[in-house]
Amino acid sequence: MTVKTIATKPFDGQKPGTSGLRAKTTVFMQPNYLENFVQSVFDTVGPLTGMTLTLGGDGRFFNSQAIQTILKMAAANGAARVVVGRDGLLSTPAASAVIRHRKTDGGLILSASHNPGGETGDFGIKYNIPAGGPAPESITGAIHARTAEITEYRILDAADIDLTRDGETDLGGMAVEVIDPVAIYAELMRSLFDFDAIRALFASRFRMRFDAMHAVTGPYATSILENELGAPSGTVINGTPLPDFGGGHPDPNPVYAAALMAEMFSADAPDFGAASDGDGDRNMIVGRNTYVTPSDSLAVLAANAHLAPGYADGIAGVARSMPTSRAADRVAEKLGVEAFATPTGWKFFGTLLDAGRVTICGEESAGTGSSHVREKDGLWAVLLWLNVLAAKKMSVADVMAEHWATYGRDYYSRHDYEEVDKAAAEALMDDLRSALADLPGQTVEGLTVTEADDFAYTDPVDGSTASKQGIRIVFGDAARAVLRLSGTGTVGATLRVYLERFEPDPAGQGEDPQTALSQVIAAVETLAGIRDRLGRTEPDVRT
Ligand code: VG1
Ligand code: CO
Numbered sequence: 001m002t003v004k005t006i007a008t009k010p011f012d013g014q015k016p017g018t019s020g021l022r023a024k025t026t027v028f029m030q031p032n033y034l035e036n037f038v039q040s041v042f043d044t045v046g047p048l049t050g051m052t053l054t055l056g057g058d059g060r061f062f063n064s065q066a067i068q069t070i071l072k073m074a075a076a077n078g079a080a081r082v083v084v085g086r087d088g089l090l091s092t093p094a095a096s097a098v099i100r101h102r103k104t105d106g107g108l109i110l111s112a113s114h115n116p117g118g119e120t121g122d123f124g125i126k127y128n129i130p131a132g133g134p135a136p137e138s139i140t141g142a143i144h145a146r147t148a149e150i151t152e153y154r155i156l157d158a159a160d161i162d163l164t165r166d167g168e169t170d171l172g173g174m175a176v177e178v179i180d181p182v183a184i185y186a187e188l189m190r191s192l193f194d195f196d197a198i199r200a201l202f203a204s205r206f207r208m209r210f211d212a213m214h215a216v217t218g219p220y221a222t223s224i225l226e227n228e229l230g231a232p233s234g235t236v237i238n239g240t241p242l243p244d245f246g247g248g249h250p251d252p253n254p255v256y257a258a259a260l261m262a263e264m265f266s267a268d269a270p271d272f273g274a275a276s277d278g279d280g281d282r283n284m285i286v287g288r289n290t291y292v293t294p295s296d297s298l299a300v301l302a303a304n305a306h307l308a309p310g311y312a313d314g315i316a317g318v319a320r321s322m323p324t325s326r327a328a329d330r331v332a333e334k335l336g337v338e339a340f341a342t343p344t345g346w347k348f349f350g351t352l353l354d355a356g357r358v359t360i361c362g363e364e365s366a367g368t369g370s371s372h373v374r375e376k377d378g379l380w381a382v383l384l385w386l387n388v389l390a391a392k393k394m395s396v397a398d399v400m401a402e403h404w405a406t407y408g409r410d411y412y413s414r415h416d417y418e419e420v421d422k423a424a425a426e427a428l429m430d431d432l433r434s435a436l437a438d439l440p441g442q443t444v445e446g447l448t449v450t451e452a453d454d455f456a457y458t459d460p461v462d463g464s465t466a467s468k469q470g471i472r473i474v475f476g477d478a479a480r481a482v483l484r485l486s487g488t489g490t491v492g493a494t495l496r497v498y499l500e501r502f503e504p505d506p507a508g509q510g511e512d513p514q515t516a517l518s519q520v521i522a523a524v525e526t527l528a529g530i531r532d533r534l535g536r537t538e539p540d541v542r543t
Contacts, residue, residue: 001156001157001158001171001172002156002157003076003154003155003156003157003172004076004154004155004156004157005152005153005154006032006035006152006153006154006155007151007152008032008035008036008039008150008151008152008153009032009150009151010036010147010148010149010150011030011032011033011036011147014036014037014040014144014147014148015140015144015147016126016135016140016143016144017487017488018344018345018486018487018488019113019124019126019134019345019346019347019487019488020109020111020124020125020126020127020134021037021124021125021126022112022113022115022122022123022124022488022489022490023122023123023124023490024120024121024122024123024490024491025060025061025062025117025118025119025120025121025122025123026119026120027123028062028066028123028125029062029123032153034066034069034070034125035069035073035153035155036147036150036153037125037143037147038069038070038073038108038125038153039073039077039150039152039153039154040143040144040146040147040150041108041127041143042073042074042077043146043150044139044142044143044146045105045106045127045139046077046078047077047078048074048077048078048079048105049078049079049080050078050080051078051079051080051081051104051105052079052080052081052082052083052102052104052105053074053079053081053082053083053104053105053106053107053108054082054083054084054090054095054098054099054102054104054106054107054108054128055067055070055071055074055082055083055084055085055088055090055107055108056084056085056088056089056090056094056095056098056107056109056110056181057088057089057090057109057110057111057216057279058089058091058092058110058111058113058117058215058216058241058278058279058280059087059088059089059215059216059241059242059243060110060111060112060117060118060121060123060243060244060245060278061117061118061119061121061123061243061244062123063088063089063110063243064087064088064163066110066123066125067084067088067110067163068160068161069155070082070108071084071161071171071174071176072155072156072157072158072171072172073153073154073155073156074174075156075158075171075172075173075174076154076155076156076172077154078174079174080174080175081174081175081176081177082174082175082176082177083098083102083104083107083177083179084163084176084177084178084179085098085178085179085180085181086163086164086165086166086178086179086180086181087163087164087181088110088163089181089216089219089241090109090181090216091181091185091216091217091220091279091280091281091378091379092109092111092113092279092280092281092375092376093185093280093281093369093373093375093376093377093378093379093380094181094182094184094185094220094280095107095109095128095375096128096132096133096373096374096375096377097132097184097185097188097372097373098179098184098185099128099130099131099132100131100132100373100374101184101188102184103130104130105130106127106128106129106130106135107127107128108125108126108127108128109125109126109128109279110123110124110125111124111125111126111216111278111279112124112278112488112490113277113278113279113281113282113488114249114250114251114252114277114278114282114488115251115278115488115489115490116244116245116248116249116250117243117244117245117250117278118243118244118245118247119244121244122490127139127140127143128374128375129350131350131354131374132373132374132375133346133347133349133350133353133373133374133375134345134346134347134350134374134375135347136347136350136351136464137347137464137466138464140347156171156172158171158172161176163178165178166178166179166180181219181220182219182220182223182224185220185379186220186223186224186228188372188373189224189379189380189383191310192308192309192310192311192372192380192383192384193308193309193310193383193384193386193387194308194309194387194390194391195228195229197387197390197391198229198383198386198387198390199229199230200390201386201389201390202229202230202231202232203230206271206272206389207232207235207270207271207272208225208231208235208270208271208272208273208274208386209235209237209260209263209264209270209272209273209274210225210235210236210237210273210274210275210276210382211237211238211252211257211259211260211273211274211275211276212236212237212238212239212241212275212276213238213245213246213248213250213252213256213257213275213276213277213278214238214240214241214242214245214246214248214250215241215245215250215276215277215278215279215280216241216278216279216280217276217280217378217379218236218238218239218240218241219239219241220280220379221236221239221276221379221382222236222239224379224383229386245278250277250278251277251278251282251366252274252275252276252277252282252283252284252366252378253284253366253541253543254284254291254542254543255540255541255542256541257275257284260273260275260284260286261286261291264286264287264288264289264290264291265289269288269289270288271287271288271389271395271396272285272286272287272288272385272386272389272396273285273286273287274286274378274381274382274385276378276379276382277366277378280377280378280379281346281367281369281375281376281377281378282365282366282367282376282378283297283366283367283368283378283379283381283382284366285297285381285382285385285396286396287395287396287397287399287400288395288396288397289397290395290396290397290400292396292400293325293364293412293413293513293543294324294362294363294364294365294366294367294368294543295320295324295325295327295328295362295364295410295412295500296325296327296400296403296409296410296412297362297368297381297385298318298320298324298327298328298360298361298362298363298368299325299327299328299330299331299403299407299410300388300399300400300403301360301362301368301381301384301385301388302315302318302328302331302332302335302360302362303331303334303335303403303406303407304388304391304392304399305359305360305370305384307387307388307391307392308384308387308388308391310372311359311370314335314337315335315337315358315359315360316337316338316356316357316358316359316371317332317337317338317339317340317352317357317358317359318331318332318337318338318339318340318358318359318360318361318362319339319340319341319342319349319352319357319358319360319361319362320339320340320341320342320361320362320363320364321341321342321343321344321345321348321362321363321364321365322341322342322343322344322455322457322469322470322472322482323344323363323364323414323470323482323484323496323498324341324362324363324364325364325410325412325500326410326480326500326502327407327410327412328360328362329341330407330408331407334407338357338358340352340357340358340460342457343455343457343466343469343470344363344365344469344470344484344487345487346361346363346367346369346374346375346376348457348459348466349361349369349374350374351459351460351461351462351464352460352461353371353374354374354461355461356371357460357461358371359371361376362376363376364412364414364498364543365414365543366378366543368380368381369381401509404506404509405506405509408502408503408504408505408509409502409503409504409509410500410501410502410503411500411501411502411503411511411513411516411517412498412499412500412513412517413499413500413513413514413517413542413543414496414497414498414499414541414542414543415496415497415499415521415539415541415542416486416494416495416496416497416539416540416541416542416543417494417495417497417530417534417536417539417540418489418494418540418541419489419491419492419493419494420492420493420494420495420534420535420536421492421493421534421535422492422493424533424534424535425485425492425493425494425495425533425534426485426493427533428495428528428529428530428533428534429471429483429484429485429495432471432483432527432528433454433471435527436452436453436454436471437452439452439473439527440452444523444526444527445519445522445523445526446519446523447475447476447479447519447520447523448475448476449473449474449475450474450475450476451472451473451474452471452472452473452474453471453472454467454468454469454470454471454472455468455469455470455471455472455482456468456469457469469484470482470483470484470498471483471484473523473524473527475520475523477502478501478502478503479500479501479502479519479520480498480499480500480501480520481497481498481499481500481520481523481524482497482498483495483496483497483498483524483528484496484498495530495534497524497528497530497539499517499520499521499524500517500520501516501517501519501520503516514542
């Protein structure tokens, strides 16, 4: 087998966003596109000599081909070993668990996560560091710089490796080790949760529906929930990963997981419903007739984590992304632990988790996780909820009512305007940004602006900084709106508007969130002019 050195030219825009490099699948399939990025990663974190890497993806279209290419490139770059999930599959949290458990020198995860897949969908790739988390911006910046100057990449001239069977194969002097994608992850879950209590819950009349959305969590959920915890077969639906996710949009929110929502709000609804995204790091939690907003889920899990054996000693602190509601902060205050607000994207939690400052982290985008790995973890959140329900012997609705009675309720919703004109969206943000200084004191739609800024962050552990992370408009103690542009989309721009209002009085906690937030929604419209500027009358998604 010979190593080939292939001449190449840089592609524009190989810049990792909120979570890795994402682009249309057809863009990734152009000759040299994937190869350039992978070589740039290897040049940045290498030389690979003697290194072991973890490799896997969410199974979307082009996953298998990309895995073969990366294996041959790792071998040509001198890596000692690559640990790869069987059939090229690893959920994002499982990849993080494998990196940590096997102490590999980081890994590559192939996924565009919640973005649709298939030939006409999206593909993506990211590098995770040896701690198991997404590379911080210092590394992604260096990788991007490298992509702009690359002239050649190295690849082994070899046949494809059989990844359908566990075991070890030699690839030009590098070991390719195929592992069960579920085993290490399942072992970790067993160490954190009271599986006996959850088993007893399933043995009672408790019914659950888990929608894997034809994405990577299918095998994980089937193995853990049905085979190990005794949930009846059929609990997991859409459990076979498909290259195009069955044509769906694998984003677990009330709009894209509409079928699960309909079932959970039907006369014969199960007790508990959940869904996960393309790469298994997001979760949606729904009780019978009760949708749990991700910001609330984070707060509930932080307040109740001690009920699970893995967190019985309590938690060190809680971190949330800035646009996530402040519900978790109130829990942290009551527990007497630190609370942090970071920019959007899991990579910003890494330093806090590594330093032991926080145990539980979460984002309003249906991402929750803990120090057990360095990624958000969909099935972990589902299992912690099950553990909490088993311990409290309460319904989801009752858990929420109790939580709000104790801490108050943060009405919350995110409105997404997807694939809008990029220039128009940027102009909207720029104009709002330039008006920020004049906003405090103004009264809009009956709400008075008390603070307005563009979120900037200094990491409390390593001092690194990030600016322009979202425009915040605060209306007194209770209400807040945040606007930012997505960093994961691949077409045009996506505007995210995050809306919240705090209601301490249980008598006022039973409203529909869209109604409860109507004043904030109207104020944002007046200040930002979304309808006119983006030519949209309605958001595409309301969470
Ligand atoms: C979105 C979410 C963010 C999340 C990121 C990756 O980013 O808002 O909270 O961390 O997706 O999630 P953005 O820049 O589009 O708002 V995943 O499940 O796509 O890896
Ligand atoms: Co994801």
